[in-house]
Amino acid sequence: MSAEIICVGTELLLGEILNSNAQFLAQQLASLGIPHYYQTVVGDNPTRIKKVVAIACDRARLLIFTGGLGPTPDDLTTETLADFFQAPLEERPEIIADLERKYAHRGGFSPSNRKQALLPVGAQILPNPIGSAPGMIWQPRTGLLILTFPGVPAEMKQMWQETAVPFLRSQGWGKEVIYSRVLRFWGIPESVLAEKVAVQIAREHPTVAPYAGNGETRLRITVRAKDEAEAQQLIQPVEAEIRQIVGLDCYGADEDTLASAVAHLLQERHQTVAVAESCTGGGLGEMLTRLPGSSLYFKGGVIAYANEVKVNLLGVNPQDLEQEGAVSAVVAAEMALGVKTRLASDWGVSITGIAGPGGATLTKPVGLVYIGVALPNGEVITREFRLSGQRGRDWVRHLSVMNALDVLRRQLLVNP
């Protein structure tokens, strides 16, 4: 009882659009517990579409098509499917009526829209409440179900949720739920994490799979269950075990971010933070203010890009700048304390580093970054990072912001 997602459209093969439909449908199938093992993209070409259908019929019992339902000559999904299964097309008066109504205010529907009213004999209309192209629900032969959707994401999503999901459930699809929880880690490489939780990874249910991206490491815990409550009951003990083993490196789960973890800790304590940024140019402030309600814990900051700004607005000692350089632990400490003092916040966080590609010296390579954190008691700690300069300026800046959030997070946790 598995499904296959088939996206039709030459614009996908040209890379003109991102295939967000496949992601949406994949998430939906996962949450309905309908397994799917393959996704295919094919252009607006009847011969190739037929080849793809032939392959898909062999390996799936539910074929979900997006794209190729429009009024133009290169929209070929419906007629190609009809041809493949040798079913005649018939014009559906309900669709004609619907199109006439929809196009009434736009000067009437054009003859080319008439094509959209053709469906194979035996297929059911899958109504499109917001766009012109309807889809279909079709069982061309026993044990094979076909759903078609237009390529426009908003239309496809609404049609999926309003009509396809209830229909699938009524037909016995999606009885079981696949539920995933993603644990998120910072400061631990994927291979080290995988070794620490090797016992959990080796288990068959729930499955635990590590992956990495954007500098963070994740573990996905997946279960198959009757409902969400049962799923959570299965996941919870595994999550607890993993958190116990890994400790502080785990900063959250699912939708959590390092910024939301920090925001949560600050709000719990009714404390505020201010930032002093050099190489990140405002990226840390930007990250901390992405969350609604950030004014509760974020006061603001100083983007001290030029050295004179570090001196004039943050009170960094010009002698330290001269002797140690702007990218140094002592300047990071002075920036963090300076911004905490001048903005009267509980915490101050600073970033100074060499984002590159220029600015490196013999002793200070691109990727050298210092993070400072001024604590509520006036103490200041600093951390040195040597990030991979080879991955470019954006990467160094991204990791600098993330590391600053992580250093602050750990200080919040160890200084209750």
Next chain:
Amino acid sequence: MSAEIICVGTELLLGEILNSNAQFLAQQLASLGIPHYYQTVVGDNPTRIKKVVAIACDRARLLIFTGGLGPTPDDLTTETLADFFQAPLEERPEIIADLERKYAHRGGFSPSNRKQALLPVGAQILPNPIGSAPGMIWQPRTGLLILTFPGVPAEMKQMWQETAVPFLRSQGWGKEVIYSRVLRFWGIPESVLAEKVAVQIAREHPTVAPYAGNGETRLRITVRAKDEAEAQQLIQPVEAEIRQIVGLDCYGADEDTLASAVAHLLQERHQTVAVAESCTGGGLGEMLTRLPGSSLYFKGGVIAYANEVKVNLLGVNPQDLEQEGAVSAVVAAEMALGVKTRLASDWGVSITGIAGPGGATLTKPVGLVYIGVALPNGEVITREFRLSGQRGRDWVRHLSVMNALDVLRRQLLVNP
């Protein structure tokens, strides 16, 4: 001589990540003139990967794999391909040496990384300069070429551009070039732009196609040519016509951004800018410092999120804050002038607005944003924007930053 893109990863089937790799590779193949007719996504399952390989071998001569090259047990691409083509795996000392070097500063590489050093006999290493997982270039039999890449987009892209493209060209792939130039516009809706350049859009070669996204409008000029020189000769007159018609709304082309346009104008004049940000929390500074060498024109700024920061660090009049509110033209003007004065820059730019979802009043809805620009002569201008609050906080903040850059850009252009 066609290609197929095969993305391996259960996270794609679960919809956890968007398949941006497929889009990137599709664009690249299109620009190299290498046809590709199918894309396939398959999970981390050797049996299914083999089925996909068998199908792809029948319909393409270049198979491009992404994903499944990591150090963990569910990374199976390389060994499954070796198994499919019955080629033994061998450990490559060069990869071991490279991994040892890369992991030296992180406490050494772990035994699981050793797996990444295994390649089929006869395969060539496709080096990964920034991550751990190398790919391979492999001709398992005559007339079939396989390239493998890690799933991490940044690594895949760099490996593609640095090694795969030169290799493919050396092998006779990508003889004809499809060359596109994208003109970029701000402050003009797609429909208005399309009407202004209707004559150009009606032409067949070069083709001109409008599209929109992220708040900006674009025109893509596309030609098919023998080489880049010929392509540029065809594109240049069309571009000149369009720029003539559209004027100031065109801010650049291809890789240009509003930030790079501003940076260019400031550098031409040897002038500097400083920013004062409220609702964007540092996003404008972050954007202006994405470009290498931004210290030449960017001095820094003040993130004046809390009102007290606006008063204490920017000299905003507390009475104006009280009477007009923080989101007002007068406060925007004072912020812009304040940051210009205190950071001793030539230009000052400010943003104050209601990003939402909270903070709206009867007269000030979510999406109301004021931009201030302080000119070198001390004059200050402000602009009011009413952005769509329905599209959410991120959208309002994004458009606020972009509009601030655009207001500054236009002031730079009209005040030479």
